[in-house]
Amino acid sequence: MGMFRWVAALAILCSCFPQARGAGQDGPFRAGAATVNITPPLGQPIVGGFSPVPATYVRDELHTRCLVLDDGRRKLAILLSDNVGIPREVHDAAKAWIDAETGIPPGDVLSASTHTHSATSARGENKVVAAKELTEYQRFVARRMADCARIALGNLEPAKIAWGRAEEPEEVFNRRWYVRDESLLQNPFGGIDRVRMNPPRGSEALIEPAGPVDPEIAFVSVRSRDGRPICLLANYSLHYVGGVPSGHISADYFGAFARRIGPAIGAEPHEPEFVGILSNGTSGNINNIDFRSAGERTAPYEKIERVASRLASLVAESERGAAFHDRATLDARLVEVTLGVRKPSPEQIEWAKGIRAKLAEGQPKVSDRDRVYCARIEQLASESPDEIRVPVQAIRIGPLGIAALPFEVFVETGLSLKKERPMDSAFTIELANGSFGYLPTADHHALGGYETWIGTCNVEVGAAARLEQRVLELWRGMREADGNR
Numbered sequence: 113m114g115m116f117r118w119v120a121a122l123a124i125l126c127s128c129f130p131q132a133r134g135a136g137q138d139g140p141f142r143a144g145a146a147t148v149n150i151t152p153p154l155g156q157p158i159v160g161g162f163s164p165v166p167a168t169y170v171r172d173e174l175h176t177r178c179l180v181l182d183d184g185r186r187k188l189a190i191l192l193s194d195n196v197g198i199p200r201e202v203h204d205a206a207k208a209w210i211d212a213e214t215g216i217p218p219g220d221v222l223s224a225s226t227h228t229h230s231a232t233s234a235r236g237e238n239k240v241v242a243a244k245e246l247t248e249y250q251r252f253v254a255r256r257m258a259d260c261a262r263i264a265l266g267n268l269e270p271a272k273i274a275w276g277r278a279e280e281p282e283e284v285f286n287r288r289w290y291v292r293d294e295s296l297l298q299n300p301f302g303g304i305d306r307v308r309m310n311p312p313r314g315s316e317a318l319i320e321p322a323g324p325v326d327p328e329i330a331f332v333s334v335r336s337r338d339g340r341p342i343c344l345l346a347n348y349s350l351h352y353v354g355g356v357p358s359g360h361i362s363a364d365y366f367g368a369f370a371r372r373i374g375p376a377i378g379a380e381p382h383e384p385e386f387v388g389i390l391s392n393g394t395s396g397n398i399n400n401i402d403f404r405s406a407g408e409r410t411a412p413y414e415k416i417e418r419v420a421s422r423l424a425s426l427v428a429e430s431e432r433g434a435a436f437h438d439r440a441t442l443d444a445r446l447v448e449v450t451l452g453v454r455k456p457s458p459e460q461i462e463w464a465k466g467i468r469a470k471l472a473e474g475q476p477k478v479s480d481r482d483r484v485y486c487a488r489i490e491q492l493a494s495e496s497p498d499e500i501r502v503p504v505q506a507i508r509i510g511p512l513g514i515a516a517l518p519f520e521v522f523v524e525t526g527l528s529l530k531k532e533r534p535m536d537s538a539f540t541i542e543l544a545n546g547s548f549g550y551l552p553t554a555d556h557h558a559l560g561g562y563e564t565w566i567g568t569c570n571v572e573v574g575a576a577a578r579l580e581q582r583v584l585e586l587w588r589g590m591r592e593a594d595g596n597r
């Protein structure tokens with residue numbers, strides 16, 4: 113058999129039986145990382161709140177950060193970009209470039225937003241309809257993501273890897289509360305909810321939070337064979353922190369953690385530079401506000417820096433005691449799940465017509481909230497599809513499972529995945545590979561509140577449970593493949 117045919121036969125064998133690829137043929141375990149700047153020009157709208165304001169100042173630059181791992185058989189790229197929520201078409205554009213330019217297929221690339229609320233929008237007009245054309249900024253971000261993966265790939269070097277965890281329960285608060293006061297429970301559509309998102313701080317009306325928190329900070333650390341830190345990827349289930357003046361561009365505590373974790377674990381100036389990454393866990397209903405207390409006065413960025421420094425020192429302490437391994441088996445699966453899109457009820461459509469009429473009369477009393485939900489109901493009623501397909505991805509890095517979901521995921525889903533995982537440990541990166549709105553559990557839909565309102569949550573009530581099951585199936589599939597190996 114000629115050499116070419118022999119190689120071709122081997123290639124066919126390998127693609128049919130991935131487990132048959134002999135361990136003896138594996139190259140060394142390698143890691144590489146990179147950072148690129150994605151700061152937009154001033155003047156573009158910052159979209160953390162209901163009404164966007166133009167950016168007037170850059171307090172700290174926005175970045176895409178990438179970790180590439182290579183177990184000798186497969187390469188995985190994990191990208192985190194400082195943004196409030198990047199739509200699928202931007203991630204897909206970046207993945208297509210990465211595929212064409214590096215050969216890493218889209219299923220082996222996890223691309224997510226950090227969730228800073230003080231970034232210019234890379235969002236589209238409609239969360240359930242893909243934009244036909246990318247905006248100039250979206251195209252720029254996608255191109256830079258691909259650049260980041262390419263640079264990280266170029267930085268690959270033999271490496272060792274460690275996994276670890278710490279806990280910081282003091283900086284996470286469930287933001288949905290049972291309250292005594294019915295006036296706090298009115299939803300935009302004339303109904304009464306059972307829980308209130310972000311109730312007034314220190315109020316007598318507070319009863320108790322309507323759910324748990326997840327205090328875990330999980331991390332993966334990669335170092336060169338001689339011990340130099342290459343990259344640390346952490347995960348914490350806290351929405352943004354905020355305390356950012358209006359008009360400021362900032363990467364919030366995600367950026368502050370990235371700056372602090374290097375020095376905390378002994379990274380020194382080096383070419384290529386160490387890359388710290390903080391990914392967002394399941395924080396759809398979790399924020400940094402202690403609702404029981406009336407609230408302390410803090411200077412801009414004070415809380416961001418406090419939270420980031422706490423997390424960095426806890427992670428550094430845990431990393432110091434972590435055992436480093438010479439290799440880790442990598443795996444990744446990406447599937448599409450079809451979800452029903454929620455449609456407004458006849459009453460909600462009537463309500464929206466009423467608001468639209470008031471707006472047409474120029475009535476100044478229409479609140480921002482009513483104006484926004486009126487537009488969202490109109491959009492869902494007219495131009496939205498009945499179903500959407502969303503990407504669900506599961507990754508394995510040695511004993512660690514990572515779930516990647518394209519929503520603002522509730523903490524209950526993250527905790528359940530951590531509990532049911534078939535691996536030694538697991539965490540979820542939210543706003544990954546897309547950004548389709550909130551993903552409350554069915555139990556939370558029954559309670560109502562902001563995150564469950566149509567227009568905030570756009571997909572079927574059972575979506576969270578279905579996506580959770582899908583991730584578990586993917587992880588189990590990886591376990592089985594591993595058993596056959």
Ligand SMILES: [Zn+2]
Binds near residue numbers: 227229351352520
């Ligand atoms: Zn958010």
